[in-house]
Amino acid sequence: MSELLSILDYQFFRHAMAAAILTSLLAAMVGTYIVSRKIVFIGGGITHASFGGIGMAYYMGLNPFLGAAVFGTMTALGIEWISGRGNIREDSAIAILWSLGMALGIIFVFMTPGYAPNLMSFLFGSILSVGKTDLYILAGFSLFTFLLFSVFFRPILYTAFDPEFAKTKGIPVSTYRYMMSVIMALAIVLSIRTVGIILVLSIFTIPQITAMLFTRDFARIIPLAALWGVTGSVAGLFAAYYLNIPSGAAIIFFLTIQLMLIKLVIFVHRELQRRSG
Amino acid sequence: MKKPLIVLDNIRTGYNSDPVLREVSLEIYPLDFIGIIGPNGGGKTTLIKAILGLLPLFSGQILFPGGKPKTGYLPQSSQIDRSFPITVKEVISSGLGTSGNLFPFLPSGKKEKVKKMMDETGLSSLSSTAIGELSGGQLQKTFLCRALIDEPDLLILDEPNTHVDKHFEQEMHEWLKELNQKMTILLVSHDIGTISPMVKTIACVNRTLHYHPSNQLSEEVLKVYNCPVDVIAHGPVPHRVLKSHDNE
Numbered sequence: 001m002s003e004l005l006s007i008l009d010y011q012f013f014r015h016a017m018a019a020a021i022l023t024s025l026l027a028a029m030v031g032t033y034i035v036s037r038k039i040v041f042i043g044g045g046i047t048h049a050s051f052g053g054i055g056m057a058y059y060m061g062l063n064p065f066l067g068a069a070v071f072g073t074m075t076a077l078g079i080e081w082i083s084g085r086g087n088i089r090e091d092s093a094i095a096i097l098w099s100l101g102m103a104l105g106i107i108f109v110f111m112t113p114g115y116a117p118n119l120m121s122f123l124f125g126s127i128l129s130v131g132k133t134d135l136y137i138l139a140g141f142s143l144f145t146f147l148l149f150s151v152f153f154r155p156i157l158y159t160a161f162d163p164e165f166a167k168t169k170g171i172p173v174s175t176y177r178y179m180m181s182v183i184m185a186l187a188i189v190l191s192i193r194t195v196g197i198i199l200v201l202s203i204f205t206i207p208q209i210t211a212m213l214f215t216r217d218f219a220r221i222i223p224l225a226a227l228w229g230v231t232g233s234v235a236g237l238f239a240a241y242y243l244n245i246p247s248g249a250a251i252i253f254f255l256t257i258q259l260m261l262i263k264l265v266i267f268v269h270r271e272l273q274r275r276s277g
Numbered sequence: 278m279k280k281p282l283i284v285l286d287n288i289r290t291g292y293n294s295d296p297v298l299r300e301v302s303l304e305i306y307p308l309d310f311i312g313i314i315g316p317n318g319g320g321k322t323t324l325i326k327a328i329l330g331l332l333p334l335f336s337g338q339i340l341f342p343g344g345k346p347k348t349g350y351l352p353q354s355s356q357i358d359r360s361f362p363i364t365v366k367e368v369i370s371s372g373l374g375t376s377g378n379l380f381p382f383l384p385s386g387k388k389e390k391v392k393k394m395m396d397e398t399g400l401s402s403l404s405s406t407a408i409g410e411l412s413g414g415q416l417q418k419t420f421l422c423r424a425l426i427d428e429p430d431l432l433i434l435d436e437p438n439t440h441v442d443k444h445f446e447q448e449m450h451e452w453l454k455e456l457n458q459k460m461t462i463l464l465v466s467h468d469i470g471t472i473s474p475m476v477k478t479i480a481c482v483n484r485t486l487h488y489h490p491s492n493q494l495s496e497e498v499l500k501v502y503n504c505p506v507d508v509i510a511h512g513p514v515p516h517r518v519l520k521s522h523d524n525e
Contacts, residue, residue, distance in 0.1 A: 154370075160361075162352070167329075218361075218363055
């Protein structure tokens with residue numbers, strides 16, 4: 001055991017652990033909103049469109065995450081606006097923004113002189129290279145989101161569940177919806193650092209699906225998703241280091257294995273109860 | 278003459294600049310119980326959404342002579358996502374709005390109100406149950422409680438009879454009759470046979486609106502107003518059977 005934990009002597013691994021935990025906590029809150037509202041596809045659109053911002057920032061010599069944040073936020077707001085219209089097919093609009101973002105990203109990276117060495121890290125994450133500034137930003141945004149979810153818990157829940165009814169109760173539904181779109185976009189972009197564009201949606205969904213095996217209460221899903229997110233991603237991180245496999249992929253693999261194991265345990269438990277009772 | 282609660286003055290409304298309802302005028306008086314009937318796609322739901330302020334008016338106006346009444350709304354069950362992870366208690370609480378309760382904790386006054394409502398309606402044992410696990414009747418009861426918890430002056434119900442059994446339907450009818458002693462009710466239904474014994478007046482909605490200050494529609498009236506309705510006869514439920522149009 002002490003041998004296993006000896007890796008914690010390295011600063012880069014401690015940073016990676018902190019990033020995995022913070023990302024899991026952030027994704028637990030935002031992911032519960034995404035899964036409950038069944039808008040995982042919107043999450044996919046935001047994630048992939050943000051690649052356009054990464055490419056453009058590269059080309060202009062700016063911080064790629066700044067580009068991703070701008071593109072992600074614009075996409076999220078655009079999709080929310082479209083869904084409020086009702087006369088444009090929302091899923092088709094998402095697909096267009098999704099592929100347009102990726103296309104722009106590829107074009108800009110191609111046009112940037114020299115080789116873009118970090119490109120793979122955006123696609124698959126680079127948790128082992130997370131620095132102190134990254135952690136501070138992630139911690140600050142996680143805390144901000146936590147405060148937001150705490151203070152505005154009910155309006156967020158009511159507008160997610162039945163926006164029309166919420167409107168009849170005088171709740172400013174559009175304001176909350178747009179606010180959550182921005183939170184969603186920024187949470188996704190910050191999490192890209194940990195697991196990459198291709199895998200990021202799984203940390204916003206798998207822990208929630210695992211939590212929903214135990215409860216169907218929005219408020220209780222969040223802490224449970226945080227728990228399963230942290231256990232899965234920390235286990236994945238250790239496995240990535242010791243088995244020398246990519247960390248993002250290992251985290252997703254462990255989150256999925258965890259989900260399947262818990263499902264199996266619940267199934268066996270129910271079966272035994274049924275037979276004995 | 279009583280002052281009307283709501284006046285619809287020649288309104289034109291619909292979705293995405295496509296008017297579903299044209300030139301609709303109606304005066305809703307306190308303690309009326311209006312059955313809104315009409316064919317599917319005729320604009321029944323559009324009408325109540327306009328009254329609730331959920332749809333823009335392309336022309337005309339909606340007036341509230343005595344000030345905007347407090348409203349309780351029960352949407353069509355198809356509008357509800359039953360798989361959303363939310364409990365009965367939380368759904369009912371949402372009827373109280375969010376004023377005074379930021380943070381996840383309900384103020385004790387509101388908590389008491391929700392508890393009392395659940396005790397009175399027999400939903401207490403289902404308090405922490407997710408809505409996805411409820412029967413059709415339990416679900417409608419939960420949503421009716423959500424509409425009623427804020428003690429509205431006006432109750433708007435959109436097809437409350439969908440997916441409920443006959444037993445609950447009868448229970449709900451008794452409940453609505455009692456509620457009508459103290460609040461105005463608008464009830465949308467495609468099934469005039471079931472609602473006719475309860476309602477006081479009838480509004481036929483089919484792109485436009487015709488109001489009948491009685492709950493009995495003669496064959497003549499239906500013909501004149503081109504208001505096709507389903508005629509359904511039920512066993513133990515008291516009912517009046519109205520004929521359909523000749524041209525149907």
